[in-house]
Amino acid sequence: MLELTNINKYYNAGTVNEMCLFQDFCLTVGDDEFVSVVGSNGSGKTSLLNIVCGSIPLDSGRISINGTDITKMPEFKRQRRIGRVYQNPAMGTCPNMTILENMSLADNKGKPFNLLPGTDKKRIDYYKDQLRTLGLGLEDKIHVKVGVLSGGQRQAMALLMSTMTPIEFLILDEHTAALDPKTAETIMVLTDKIVKEKKLTTIMVTHNLRYAVEYGNRLLMMHQGTVVMDKDETAKSAMQIDEILEKFNEISIECGN
Numbered sequence: 001m002l003e004l005t006n007i008n009k010y011y012n013a014g015t016v017n018e019m020c021l022f023q024d025f026c027l028t029v030g031d032d033e034f035v036s037v038v039g040s041n042g043s044g045k046t047s048l049l050n051i052v053c054g055s056i057p058l059d060s061g062r063i064s065i066n067g068t069d070i071t072k073m074p075e076f077k078r079q080r081r082i083g084r085v086y087q088n089p090a091m092g093t094c095p096n097m098t099i100l101e102n103m104s105l106a107d108n109k110g111k112p113f114n115l116l117p118g119t120d121k122k123r124i125d126y127y128k129d130q131l132r133t134l135g136l137g138l139e140d141k142i143h144v145k146v147g148v149l150s151g152g153q154r155q156a157m158a159l160l161m162s163t164m165t166p167i168e169f170l171i172l173d174e175h176t177a178a179l180d181p182k183t184a185e186t187i188m189v190l191t192d193k194i195v196k197e198k199k200l201t202t203i204m205v206t207h208n209l210r211y212a213v214e215y216g217n218r219l220l221m222m223h224q225g226t227v228v229m230d231k232d233e234t235a236k237s238a239m240q241i242d243e244i245l246e247k248f249n250e251i252s253i254e255c256g257n
Contacts, residue, residue: 089151105161
């Protein structure tokens with residue numbers, strides 16, 4: 001279980017441009033929940049993910065995983081328990097390294113490398129088996145540099161690599177936004193498959209309202225650092241995209257747009 005308690009976050013504190021994004025913000029994400037998060041630009045979606053992952057510090061508040069306080073835990077230590085896939089496919093892989101080398105890096109996340117070979121030949125068959133599950137033929141290109149792959153292939157690899165080691169949470173930061181529609185569909189199907197097979201607690205930020213409705217078992221809408229809509233699995237399954245659009249329009253009118 002992930003718990004955010006009384007989170008406060010200010011940007012440009014002490015200046016004329018000071019902005020309070022989160023004020024006494026609270027959120028609980030239960031085990032095995034797949035939460036889709038939507039909201040307008042500046043609503044706090046990505047900042048929420050950054051706070052969970054430790055990419056940005058808090059001004060006050062508490063973050064805990066299964067009762068353990070991780071508020072002051074550095075980002076690199078949180079990554080042992082959290083997998084993250086970014087919007088930009090280039091951020092989840094190393095372009096100048098081969099698929100094999102990238103898989104080896106992911107396989108050894110959180111472990112000491114010491115003065116040992118970077119790749120273990122005994123693991124190659126295992127890596128090929130993992131890549132085969134993507135259905136993209138990457139298992140036959142294991143010695144090819146990742147930089148020559150398409151954005152969709154790299155994002156599929158990033159998704160696989162982020163979940164290779166045992167993790168408790170998967171964070172998806174608009175991970176289909178930079179892909180063409182067909183490739184985005186492929187990545188979403190893979191995402192759903194991996195989340196269900198590995199029973200991962202997942203938070204997915206997306207601007208695609210259809211994905212928000214179709215995938216996951218909980219839906220949140222954020223606005224100005226607050227949750228303005230929270231639908232559980234039962235309520236979410238009965239939702240239509242038009243209902244979310246209606247809420248967006250309501251917020252837009254309130255803001256004078």
